[in-house]
Amino acid sequence: MGEPITVLIVDDHRVVRQGVRAFLEAQEDIVVVGEAASGEEAVRLVAETVPDVVLMDLVMPGMDGVEATRRIRRASPRTQVVVLTSYHEDVHIFPAVKAGALSYLLKDVGPGELAEAVRAAARGEAVVHPRVASRLIRELRGEGDTPVNPFAELTDRELEVLRLIAEGLSNAEIAERLVISEKTVKGHVSNILSKLHLADRTQAAVFAWREGIVGRG
Numbered sequence: 001m002g003e004p005i006t007v008l009i010v011d012d013h014r015v016v017r018q019g020v021r022a023f024l025e026a027q028e029d030i031v032v033v034g035e036a037a038s039g040e041e042a043v044r045l046v047a048e049t050v051p052d053v054v055l056m057d058l059v060m061p062g063m064d065g066v067e068a069t070r071r072i073r074r075a076s077p078r079t080q081v082v083v084l085t086s087y088h089e090d091v092h093i094f095p096a097v098k099a100g101a102l103s104y105l106l107k108d109v110g111p112g113e114l115a116e117a118v119r120a121a122a123r124g125e126a127v128v129h130p131r132v133a134s135r136l137i138r139e140l141r142g143e144g145d146t147p148v149n150p151f152a153e154l155t156d157r158e159l160e161v162l163r164l165i166a167e168g169l170s171n172a173e174i175a176e177r178l179v180i181s182e183k184t185v186k187g188h189v190s191n192i193l194s195k196l197h198l199a200d201r202t203q204a205a206v207f208a209w210r211e212g213i214v215g216r217g
Contacts, residue, residue, distance in 0.1 A: 004031040005122040008049060010042040010068065011035075011057040011084070016107075020055060020084075023111045030118060039063030043071045050076050053121045056101065058085040058092055066095045066197050073100035080121040084109070088131050095197040097136070103127040151213065153195045159213070161188040165201050166208035 007030055011017050017035045024030045033049045036042035040063050046054065054072060058065035069081045082103040083096050093104060102121050105114065106129045117127040128136065151159060157178075164174045171189065175182040189201060198204050208214055 004029050005053060005118060006031050006033045006049065006051040007118060008033055008042065008045055008051040008054045009035045010037075010039070010054060010060075010065070012037050012060040013057075016057070020114070024115065024118070027115050030115065039065060039068030039071075042068045043075065046072045046076050046079055051079055053118050054079055054081045055084045055118070056081050058083060058087055058096060064194065066099045067194065069096060069101050070099040070199070080124065082117055082121050082127075084114070088129065088135070090135060093132055093135055099197070104132045105129050106131070151196075151211070154192065158188050158192050158195075161185060162192050162204060162208050163213060165189070165192075166205045166214045168205070 007024055009017050009020050009024075009032060011020070014037070017037075021032050021035065024032050033051050034045045036045050038060055042054065042056070043063070054069075056065045056069055065083065065085070069083075072079055072081060080103075081101045082105060083101045084105050084107060085092065086107050087093075088106055096104060102124070103117055103126050105117055105127065109117070109129070113127075120127050151162075154162065160178065161174055164177060169177065171182050171185045175185045178185070189204075192198075192204055193200070196204065196207060198207060
């Protein structure tokens with residue numbers, strides 16, 4: 001047997017991390033090198049341990065799994081990300097795949113299937129839950145669900161800030177226009193990028209123009 005497969009487990013629920021860890025550590029060819037309770041912690045630990053595979057939850061406080069996946073893939077391209085989540089809606093699946101996740105599993109996966117998915121990821125092979133696979137196929141065929149309002153999660157103030165970003169205003173100019181502090185503006189911008197799964201304010205501006213938000217009342 002060659003070198004063991006190294007795995008980092010990322011989930012904000014300790015009981016999930018402990019359960020997954022206990023099972024994986026019973027496998028002769030898999031070694032758990034760490035656990036992270038947040039996206040920020042996951043990115044830091046990947047930089048330190050450079051694992052073969054990261055098991056990634058998607059919905060966590062602070063940095064979510066999508067942004068963490070994006071940063072991990074940028075920092076350690078050799079590390080494969082396997083999403084392990086309860087969510088199978090398009091709004092979760094497609095951003096995760098676009099961010100660089102190799103595999104997408106739901107938490108009802110059997111222990112044996114999980115171990116095989118880890119081994120497959122270490123070989124660079126994808127494993128996708130059948131329910132998720134069908135959605136990906138439909139999307140590729142152009143048969144995806146009716147698009148949801150991409151701005152549904154944004155507050156009225158965040159929509160206002162996004163509109164001003166699209167008009168080319170700086171944070172300082174937005175703060176002056178809305179009579180709020182620049183720090184508050186930065187907070188709104190951060191939330192907008194996180195909710196829309198965008199990397200920076202330039203992408204946010206392009207997105208806003210493309211979706212027709214500029215000029216809306």
